[in-house]
Amino acid sequence: MKSKLEQSSELIEMSAALMRCPICETDLQFQAPRSLVCKEKHSFDLAKPGYLFLARHALKATKYDQTLFEARKRLIRTGFFKETMAEVLAQIEALQKSKLVLFDAGSGEGSHLAFLTKQLQETVRFAFGFDLAKEGIRQAARDFSGITWAVADLANCPLQTGSVDVIVNILSPASYDEFSRLLAAQGILIKVIPEAHYLQELRQFFYQDERQTYSNEAVANRFYEHFDVVYEKRITKQKTLQKEEQVDLLTMTPLGFQISEERKAAFLDSGTNQMTLDHRIIVGKKKADA
Template sequence: MTVSKKMQSAQLIGMNEGLFNCPICSVRMGMVEYSRLVCENMHSFDLAKTGYVNLAPQSHTTKYDKSLFEARAKVMSSGFFEPVLDKLISIVKEHVEGIDRPVLLDAGCGEGTHLSSIHSQLQIESVGIGIDLAKEGIVAASKSYPGIIWSVADLAAMPFQDEQIDVILNVLSPANYAEFNRLLERGGIVVKVVPESGYLQELRKAFYGGKPHKEETDPVERFSEHFDDVVTDRITYAFTLLEGLLASLIQMTPLTWNAGDERIGQVLAEGMKEITIDLRVIVGKRR
């Protein structure tokens, strides 16, 4: 008999219910009837048909819609991020070696491709959790990647108990460092990926004349204010764009959100043979 995705997820969440905190009143939660998470004060959160649970206390509207995550999944499946993922897998593997049943949280997981790739390579019993405020990303993740806990949740108030997470991933996503430190086990690490000056420079040139995006603060300096033993590594390479991939890349990146349909059509007509990936991986330990 085939077990439904909802039941698989319910069983997985039930095994790990001690990780959860009610997003409304911050007390412990438990799985009830393999269908919902309920806290001690009876706040209840149903599992969706595909197995994810919405633990965002308020509904949010974002620009990250279903078509964007479909485009992103297509781009990521092309090998676009492979050298970066190889680096992340290496970092995570090294850190969790010797830890019994480590817990890995992807804060801002989108459609789940990064977390799924990393979690599947750990080769030890571990718990993967992916959260994002964009519901469509979590819907896509829960459909594509069973065996991982997927939840709509707010990074500003993540629905988990203190000191439960061994590794937090934060890939090209906003961060909440106070929350990260609250959630991390002693000795736990954050692995953050930020764009460098050359990231997608061909798209910036096409849509903005190559004007560089300037961060208000140095991301490494800001990160170092919150974590110890900080190390960084810059990963830069040119990725060949196969036929049809440019359209998906344009659709997935916020770089093009303010571009008109006419200009997007022109860029697609002109074509683009390769794109620059230029990212910095920052790793730090809980303070």
């Protein structure tokens, strides 16, 4: 039986033609046993957990650490994002395209992309999950096989021009010029952004200023400037969270980054067990003049 590293190596060998060097932007070729090399001799080795490091520079430490991504994975498993991901899946299925190339831009620890590839099965030819958070990608490679995982900068994406059929960008910063470059002629971008009531219970408890409310209009307008919208839907659901699930939410959301442990404990003791999921899903295609 092949090891996980051998399986990952075979996958990057098959998908290498769709990738390009993040340093000089030339084609990458597979070099046994587990490397990608460009004609300028820039070389990228598959790490033991099964992911590639395709960022130009070493990364600084951030709050996006192992604890955060483990909490995120546990919360996703509860079905907190169930309705949102069901709609994302429906939009991909509506393409009725076989052997598509799927790219999760800002994939984190990989749960969303793994869900999509599992549901789509043979419809997906190749799936790529890229993120600058090394710990997220390390966990994704550890937990989910059959996907090419890489630490990579979305503003300098190591994929070939016009190589992607579907980009998903879920609660993550976007790089629209790169997304437009990457998409095939009939490809689509699916972006999920928080709406006004998303996690409003946290905002109202922790903040007494303008942060109590949230507007995504600036985020949405940037999408509209760069892509032609073909579908849009808002999903709002009340979710009941157990105390340990609330702990995971506080651990994974950036809303909790600046909150003291004492204030978090006070929220957990407040008896609030309802949390609002409020997302806008926008599907777009490249503008005709792009």
